[in-house]
Each structure stands twice: as C-alpha cells, then as structure tokens.
Amino acid sequence: MKPFSRHALASIVVAFTTVVMIGCSGSGTTSTGGGGGGGSTSNVQTMTINAGPAGGYVDGAFTSVTVCVPGSTTNCQTVDGILVDTGSSGLRMLSSALTITPTQQKDSSGDAIGECVPFVDGFTWGAVQTVDMTIAGEEAKSLPIQVINSNFSSIPNSCSSNGSPENDLADLGANGILGVGNFPEDCGGGCTENGGANPGLYYACPGQTCTVTTESIADQVQNPVVLFATDNNGVVIKLEAVTGAEASVSGSLIFGIGTQSNNALGSATVYTVDPSDGNFSTTFKGVLYDDESFLDTGSNGLYFLDSNTTGMPTCNDLPFLYCPTTTQSFSATNQAYPSGATGSINFVVGNGDTLTANQNDAAINGLGGPGSSTPSFPIAFDWGLPFYFGRTVYTAIYGQNTPAGAGPYVAY
Amino acid sequence: MKSTIICGIFALLSFPFPAAASLGGDVSSVQADVAKMQATLQTTSSDSYTIHEMQTPTGIAVKEYASVAGKVFAVTWKGPMHPDLRQLLGPYFQQFVQAEQAERTQRHGHGPVLIQQAGLVVQVTGHMRSFAGRAYVPQMVPAGVQIGDIR
Numbered sequence: 001m002k003p004f005s006r007h008a009l010a011s012i013v014v015a016f017t018t019v020v021m022i023g024c025s026g027s028g029t030t031s032t033g034g035g036g037g038g039g040s041t042s043n044v045q046t047m048t049i050n051a052g053p054a055g056g057y058v059d060g061a062f063t064s065v066t067v068c069v070p071g072s073t074t075n076c077q078t079v080d081g082i083l084v085d086t087g088s089s090g091l092r093m094l095s096s097a098l099t100i101t102p103t104q105q106k107d108s109s110g111d112a113i114g115e116c117v118p119f120v121d122g123f124t125w126g127a128v129q130t131v132d133m134t135i136a137g138e139e140a141k142s143l144p145i146q147v148i149n150s151n152f153s154s155i156p157n158s159c160s161s162n163g164s165p166e167n168d169l170a171d172l173g174a175n176g177i178l179g180v181g182n183f184p185e186d187c188g189g190g191c192t193e194n195g196g197a198n199p200g201l202y203y204a205c206p207g208q209t210c211t212v213t214t215e216s217i218a219d220q221v222q223n224p225v226v227l228f229a230t231d232n233n234g235v236v237i238k239l240e241a242v243t244g245a246e247a248s249v250s251g252s253l254i255f256g257i258g259t260q261s262n263n264a265l266g267s268a269t270v271y272t273v274d275p276s277d278g279n280f281s282t283t284f285k286g287v288l289y290d291d292e293s294f295l296d297t298g299s300n301g302l303y304f305l306d307s308n309t310t311g312m313p314t315c316n317d318l319p320f321l322y323c324p325t326t327t328q329s330f331s332a333t334n335q336a337y338p339s340g341a342t343g344s345i346n347f348v349v350g351n352g353d354t355l356t357a358n359q360n361d362a363a364i365n366g367l368g369g370p371g372s373s374t375p376s377f378p379i380a381f382d383w384g385l386p387f388y389f390g391r392t393v394y395t396a397i398y399g400q401n402t403p404a405g406a407g408p409y410v411a412y
Numbered sequence: 413m414k415s416t417i418i419c420g421i422f423a424l425l426s427f428p429f430p431a432a433a434s435l436g437g438d439v440s441s442v443q444a445d446v447a448k449m450q451a452t453l454q455t456t457s458s459d460s461y462t463i464h465e466m467q468t469p470t471g472i473a474v475k476e477y478a479s480v481a482g483k484v485f486a487v488t489w490k491g492p493m494h495p496d497l498r499q500l501l502g503p504y505f506q507q508f509v510q511a512e513q514a515e516r517t518q519r520h521g522h523g524p525v526l527i528q529q530a531g532l533v534v535q536v537t538g539h540m541r542s543f544a545g546r547a548y549v550p551q552m553v554p555a556g557v558q559i560g561d562i563r
Contacts, residue, residue, distance in 0.1 A: 164513040190470060196450040278542065356520075382539075402461060
C-alpha cells in the first residue's frame with residue numbers, strides 16, 4: 001500500500017465520480033462510475049468491492065441508494081459510493097454528495113436537530129434530516145438520516161472529544177454509510193433520557209451553538225430496513241470468494257430473512273448476539289473471548305489479538321496489519337451469546353505489505369491485523385469484510401421476527 | 413441525596429482547573445474526570461500502582477492507572493460510547509487525533525485504531541454501541557508493570 005501515489009489516484013477518481021455520481025431518478029436505477037456499486041431487481045441490491053468514490057479504498061462494499069425529498073417522486077437523486085456497514089445502523093450521507101435538500105428535523109421549539117455519531121476511528125457530525133429512500137424496490141418513507149456536514153453549526157467539544165472527524169469524502173472514503181446492522185436505530189433508549197444517562201448523540205441547534213437533547217426512538221436515525229413494508233427483519237450479504245487480491249468483486253445485499261425464496265436461512269447456523277451491543281463470543285487458541293466478537297462489513301480486515309498471541313509480526317510500514325512471511329491458516333470457534341450454537345471457522349491471514357502492494361487491488365482476502373486486544377484484555381474479535389468473502393451472512397434486527405425467531409442474531 | 417452533593421462539590425472543585433490532565437497528569441486530576449463524566453469512583457491499590465475505576469451514568473467503565481509517584485500512566489475504557497477522550501487523554505488528545513487520522517489514510521478503509529508511537533500507545537476498537545480502548549505512555553509505566561496488566 002503506497003499512500004502517496006494512491007492519493008494521486010484518489011484525486012482522479014474523485015473528479016470522475018463527481019461528474020457521474022449524481023443522477024435524478026424516481027426509481028432504484030443507478031448511475032455507474034468510479035464509486036461503483038448498484039443495480040436492483042426485487043429485493044436484491046448489487047454491491048461492489050472496489051476503490052470507492054474517494055479512490056484507493058481497500059475491502060469496502062459499495063452500493064447506491066435513491067433518496068427523495070419526502071413525498072416527492074421527482075425531487076430525487078441516486079447516490080453511489082455508499083459503504084454497506086453491518087457494524088452500524090442508519091443511513092448517513094455526505095452533504096457534499098447531495099443535490100436535493102432533505103427535510104430538516106426540528107424539535108418542539110423549532111430548533112434544528114443535529115447528531116454526533118461515534119465510530120471506532122472517529123466521529124461524524126451533521127444534521128438529522130428526513131428523506132424517502134428507495135433501494136432495490138424497497139421503500140423507507142420519511143426516513144431520518146444523518147446528513148454529514150462539518151459546517152452544520154459548530155461542532156461541539158463534546159462531539160470532537162470522540163477523536164478525529166470523518167466529515168468529508170477523504171476521511172469517510174465514501175459518499176455515505178448504509179448501516180444495516182443488528183439494531184433498528186443508532187442510539188436506542190439512552191438518547192431518550194434526560195441528564196447524565198444520555199450518551200449525547202443528538203443535539204438541539206438553535207444557531208451555531210448546539211446542546212445535547214433527548215431524541216425519541218422513532219425520531220432517531222433509523223436502520224432503513226425496519227421501515228420497509230416487507231423484507232424488514234434483516235439483510236443477507238453474499239460476496240464472491242476471493243483468493244489473494246483482486247481489482248474488484250461483486251456481491252448482493254438482499255433484504256429480508258426468510259421472507260422470499262432468495263433469502264431463506266437454509267442450512268445457516270444462527271448465532272444469537274448480545275441484545276445490548278450485538279456481540280457474540282469466539283474461542284481462539286483455547287481462550288474464550290466472551291461477548292467480544294462481531295461481524296462487520298465496515299471493518300476492512302480481520303482484526304484480532306496481538307503478535308504475541310497469534311505468532312504473526314506486524315508490518316513495518318503498516319503496523320496495524322499482520323505481515324507473516326507466509327499465509328497463515330487459523331481456526332476459531334464462534335459461539336452464540338449468551339449460549340447456543342457453536343461452530344468452528346477457518347480463516348487465513350496473509351502478508352499485509354504484499355497483499356496491498358498492487359494499488360489497483362481493492363478486494364483482498366487475508367487482510368488482518370492486531371485487534372487492540374490481548375488474552376488479558378480481550379476487547380474485540382473483529383470479523384471484518386474478508387469474513388464475508390465466499391459466504392452468505394444474515395444479520396437479523398433486534399425485535400424483528402424471522403423464521404429462526406426474533407433478532408438480534410447473525411447467521412452464516 | 414448524598415451522592416448528588418458530592419457530585420456537586422466535585423463540579424465546583426474542578427471548575428477552576430479546566431485544564432486538569434488525565435493521562436500523563438497528576439493523580440489529583442482523577443477528581444476532575446469523575447466530575448466531568450459524572451461518574452462514580454472506586455479505588456484499588458497494588459504495590460506499584462493504584463487503579464481509579466469510574467462508572468459513568470451512560471455505562472462506560474473507565475480505569476485510570478496511577479503510579480506510586482502519583483502520575484496517571486495508563487487509562488482503559490469499555491462501554492456503548494467512547495468516553496470524553498479529550499478529558500481522558502488530556503495533553504495527548506491532539507496527538508491521538510492526528511495519529512488516528514493519519515492511520516485511517518494509510519489504512520485506506522475503516523478499522524480499529526492502533527497507534528504505537530515512542531511516547532504514546534492508543535488502541536481503540538469496537539463498533540456502534542460497543543467500544544473499548546486502552547492508552548498509555550510507555551516511559552511512564554512503572555518498572556515491573558506488564559502491559560497485559562493494564563486492562
């Protein structure tokens with residue numbers, strides 16, 4: 001991976017994407033271009049693992065969504081280069097990628113509602129606005145989304161205290177994030193509470209100064225899937241198998257679980273997850289990582305443990321990746337939380353330097369790195385996008401009924 | 413009622429010291445953190461350090477590790493959100509933010525944060541509704557303390 005030359009490539013792709021990105025359509029048709037991803041029949045949306053709209057993205061699944069001003073069938077726009085993320089819930093779009101003007105959400109005093117969303121590597125800041133969203137023929141009407149915009153009021157200190165901003169194309173690497181994770185909304189009950197128990201995602205913004213406010217569950221940024229008329233209990237993600245590194249691969253984002261012939265669970269094993277945070281458990285080398293494991297298309301590698309525990313050195317130039325001299329094969333056991341199904345899983349980790357050497361390769365199997373955890377401090381076993389290669393993976397949403405019972409769970 | 417009063421006192425005490433540091437700072441800064449995060453505090457000691465464990469009303473568990481000399485050399489956290497990292501990392505916050513952004517550029521994607529600089533180590537992992545992290549200043553870790561003990 002060579003950051004500087006990739007950056008040059010990125011500029012070219014950005015310029016190209018900006019030209020072709022914006023379409024205006026009342027249906028699920030898509031534009032195509034550098035941002036890639038799109039296409040729809042029934043409940044199936046095409047995804048593409050490619051360099052994304054900023055260029056240079058590695059192991060990100062991109063698709064497109066169509067958004068309309070609520071109630072309008074003509075004031076619409078299809079935006080591609082949207083990162084599909086099973087690690088979060090809710091649609092977020094860069095303000096700079098929008099040509100339509102969604103409806104600003106306001107509180108009872110008429111103050112605009114803003115939102116600060118913590119991600120593992122930073123935060124997004126912007127307005128809460130509503131759109132009618134269409135994807136693969138599925139409609140989410142009056143959907144609250146986050147319109148990411150660092151100029152939407154001053155970013156409060158309590159927001160920037162989350163770390164680095166991800167409010168533009170360069171930092172986000174995408175025109176937006178389609179969060180189709182285990183939860184129906186991004187925050188949950190905490191954000192409806194007054195006082196210190198409120199985690200402070202939502203803000204009331206009478207002007208340039210915003211203060212933390214309460215936000216009802218229904219007004220929070222919603223996982224769009226729960227607002228669909230049908231196929232609203234979860235998603236299925238299917239990606240082609242990848243050996244080593246490839247320029248791009250395609251896959252499908254299928255809406256619903258067990259609602260149509262193309263999204264049946266079949267022989268998939270269901271792993272229930274912690275209803276408070278979406279985690280399950282993993283045993284690796286005889287050590288149980290209890291309630292610390294998760295599937296996440298929004299993480300671009302398999303991130304787990306440390307060099308001492310895995311026996312793999314980290315890369316010199318990219319210390320957040322493993323660099324074994326030869327590709328290593330591992331086995332782990334995933335386990336439902338708090339109990340239930342178990343299943344062994346085989347995976348590989350290759351040399352991060354070698355795998356990312358060709359800048360044209362955006363789909364890389366075997367990309368892995370230390371997971372900020374050790375056996376004594378087991379804080380995460382992050383099964384990122386490479387986990388999904390060659391698999392069909394189900395994400396069931398909290399409280400939604402499926403043929404295997406109510407979510408939340410993951411299955412594969 | 414009692415806890416409300418104590419909390420109020422902390423808030424008053426901390427007010428004149430807005431720059432009170434946490435990581436790298438004096439152990440007295442723990443009180444400022446408790447006030448800022450409206451947390452409850454529990455303290456446990458070993459031979460070489462004291463752990464100040466806070467629980468915020470939003471469900472974040474924060475631990476600050478202070479040496480016998482009274483300096484905070486490490487912090488850890490776990491919960492549904494990040495804690496106030498500006499408060500917790502104190503003078504190291506800007507360094508952390510810059511390194512986090514630089515690493516994201518180098519990664520060409522999103523993933524857990526692993527900052528390993530000579531004077532600062534920060535690890536952040538997780539996903540929406542479940543985050544955890546650890547930060548320490550290698551030079552300040554007392555002799556004999558294993559990194560694995562910081563958890």
